[in-house]
């Protein structure tokens with residue numbers, strides 16, 4: 001059985017949990033990371049000395065990096081419907097996973113840690129939070145514009161692994177209270193994802 005190391009409120013662990021449910025991968029999970037056992041702990045470091053969650057152990061095969069784990073699970077289960085084999089279709093999926101982990105992450109991170117987690121030094125950095133909101137909003141407006149001519153999922157008609165990291169950022173966008181513009185197409189996307197039981201369990205589950 002797949003063993004997952006990481007707390008279930010981590011956005012990156014949630015990608016893996018969501019994916020496990022999508023492909024019916026049985027798993028066990030241990031709480032590691034902020035608020036639980038420290039990833040500096042020797043036991044954790046023996047599994048991964050990068051000190052971040054998630055890490056998975058699949059019968060002795062240790063893997064980190066949430067987006068990579070999601071793609072690994074799609075390939076393991078032969079889920080070509082979620083991770084297309086055609087190189088261009090696959091690149092389109094990966095483009096969204098990279099966007100969620102880079103451009104969309106930059107602004108969202110100080111906002112989440114400052115406003116939601118209230119973690120030092122982010123919580124006292126009003127300017128950092130303000131700049132984060134501006135940047136996160138800019139990226140979410142890009143997503144809104146994308147959905148003007150595309151959709152209902154990020155790569156088009158069908159749900160794919162590209163929607164997993166994007167869907168979790170969208171959940172935080174709506175779940176963290178701050179002043180934000182109305183993005184009706186992103187809101188529709190949020191509702192569309194909520195039709196999936198796995199997203200309701202691990203994504204839009206009341207936790208930002």
Ligand SMILES: N[C@@H](CCC(=O)N[C@@H](CS)C(=O)NCC(=O)O)C(=O)O
Pocket residue numbers: 010011012013032033034039051052053054064065066067
């Ligand atoms: N690029 C990594 C980032 C992992 C990461 O930053 N994880 C955070 C939680 S979302 C973490 O481990 N934080 C430290 C902690 O919880 O102790 C991935 O996508 O898996």
